[in-house]
Amino acid sequence: MVSDEVIKDILRQNEAMSGLVDTLGENDDLFEKGLDSFGSVQLMLALEERFEVEFPDSLLNRRSFSSIRTIRETVTKLTVGAAA
Amino acid sequence: MDSLPAFDTDAIAEGPAGPGTPAPTFLDRLFDAGLLVRTGVDGLYGRSGAFESVVEALDRLVSRLGGADGAEVMRFPPGMSRKTFERSGYLKGFPHLAGTVHSFCGNEADHARLLACVEAGKDWTEKQEATDIVLTPAACYPLYPTAAARGPLPQGGLLFDLQSYCFRHEPSLEPTRMQLFRMREYVRMGSPDEVLAFREQWLDRGTKMMAGLGLPLAVDLANDPFFGRAGKMLANNQRNQNLKFELNVPVNSVEKPTACLSFNYHQDHFGTTWGLTQADGSVAHTACVGFGLERITLALLRHHGLDLARWPADVRATLWG
Numbered sequence: 001m002v003s004d005e006v007i008k009d010i011l012r013q014n015e016a017m018s019g020l021v022d023t024l025g026e027n028d029d030l031f032e033k034g035l036d037s038f039g040s041v042q043l044m045l046a047l048e049e050r051f052e053v054e055f056p057d058s059l060l061n062r063r064s065f066s067s068i069r070t071i072r073e074t075v076t077k078l079t080v081g082a083a084a
Numbered sequence: 085m086d087s088l089p090a091f092d093t094d095a096i097a098e099g100p101a102g103p104g105t106p107a108p109t110f111l112d113r114l115f116d117a118g119l120l121v122r123t124g125v126d127g128l129y130g131r132s133g134a135f136e137s138v139v140e141a142l143d144r145l146v147s148r149l150g151g152a153d154g155a156e157v158m159r160f161p162p163g164m165s166r167k168t169f170e171r172s173g174y175l176k177g178f179p180h181l182a183g184t185v186h187s188f189c190g191n192e193a194d195h196a197r198l199l200a201c202v203e204a205g206k207d208w209t210e211k212q213e214a215t216d217i218v219l220t221p222a223a224c225y226p227l228y229p230t231a232a233a234r235g236p237l238p239q240g241g242l243l244f245d246l247q248s249y250c251f252r253h254e255p256s257l258e259p260t261r262m263q264l265f266r267m268r269e270y271v272r273m274g275s276p277d278e279v280l281a282f283r284e285q286w287l288d289r290g291t292k293m294m295a296g297l298g299l300p301l302a303v304d305l306a307n308d309p310f311f312g313r314a315g316k317m318l319a320n321n322q323r324n325q326n327l328k329f330e331l332n333v334p335v336n337s338v339e340k341p342t343a344c345l346s347f348n349y350h351q352d353h354f355g356t357t358w359g360l361t362q363a364d365g366s367v368a369h370t371a372c373v374g375f376g377l378e379r380i381t382l383a384l385l386r387h388h389g390l391d392l393a394r395w396p397a398d399v400r401a402t403l404w405g
Contacts, residue, residue, distance in 0.1 A: 036353075037321045037322075038173070038176050040317065041314040041317050044317060045314065060313070060317035061317065061324060062320075062324060
């Protein structure tokens with residue numbers, strides 16, 4: 001189950017995001033809120049480890065990590081794909 | 085005849101010159117002509133006086149093009165502070181390219197063991213330890229902390245002129261991919277509008293400069309060679325935001341042309357990393373234009389031949405007046 005709470009827990013590990021996580025809506029643009037390129041890479045790696053998925057090359061871009069909702073939907077698809 | 089054939093697909097394919105005789109590669113020809121000097125390490129070469137005369141002429145040409153802009157000239161050695169290097173973030177993206185300087189830090193007994201290992205052809209590096217110096221990966225890396233230490237930028241920002249030997253650990257038989265090479269740079273620091281205007285100006289100047297040297301070229305969106313899977317994401321991000329352009333010239337092949345100039349917008353990466361601020365206190369943005377002096381020289385040799393005296397008169401006039 002990919003919950004917003006788990007995603008927020010992972011976002012809290014990011015220095016730029018840690019103080020903002022509780023105020024984030026699911027559609028807020030994380031990059032506008034201060035997430036940078038290296039931060040998005042760390043987020044990607046943390047999501048892969050937590051949900052035991054691997055983002056395909058086609059999803060390795062800012063868009064895939066732009067909001068909590070996008071992350072939830074993307075990771076959900078990957079976990080469903082992995083379970084199938 | 086000591087000039088290369090015209091740059092066509094036959095020449096690029098480096099196909100056999102005759103039965104059982106492979107045609108010499110471009111690198112072989114550069115060695116044979118004495119323009120580059122073998123050292124036994126791929127990507128590490130000596131340069132002849134003729135080769136250097138082109139590098140120096142290109143350096144002067146870049147100075148002429150940018151001279152009226154009033155850049156502050158700064159030259160750093162090809163090594164930089166390890167602490168500065170670590171803080172720069174280079175290791176996040178390019179751990180595979182970095183070069184560190186290590187020195188012997190043992191005692192007399194360790195020295196004896198070192199010599200025995202050398203004698204026996206065994207690994208002698210056990211007591212080599214990292215020093216405070218790493219090899220400079222890009223001419224501008226030592227600049228950012230230096231500029232930040234001066235305090236906020238003045239109104240209108242700053243412009244710097246740099247040149248340095250740079251190191252990247254990527255041994256290759258392509259002469260254009262040297263491990264130690266010279267990079268000339270202009271670096272602009274200021275507001276996003278100021279640094280983007282600078283980049284646009286140099287996209288135009290650089291293109292005219294290279295076309296004026298009689299080189300076929302294309303300016304393309306590009307990305308840095310970031311490491312690993314994480315690097316794919318960084319590369320995609322860089323492309324999606326139009327942060328890097330390269331001016332490419334076919335040198336080794338038409339399919340994989342060589343980046344001779346690059347035009348980079350770092351956004352606030354270095355400003356944030358080094359606490360570099362604008363006059364109003366906001367984080368400074370930076371951009372740079374980089375000239376690969378050996379790469380441009382090699383492009384000229386590839387397209388105009390290995391005998392500099394026979395280069396087109398207008399190219400010679402541009403370079404040497």
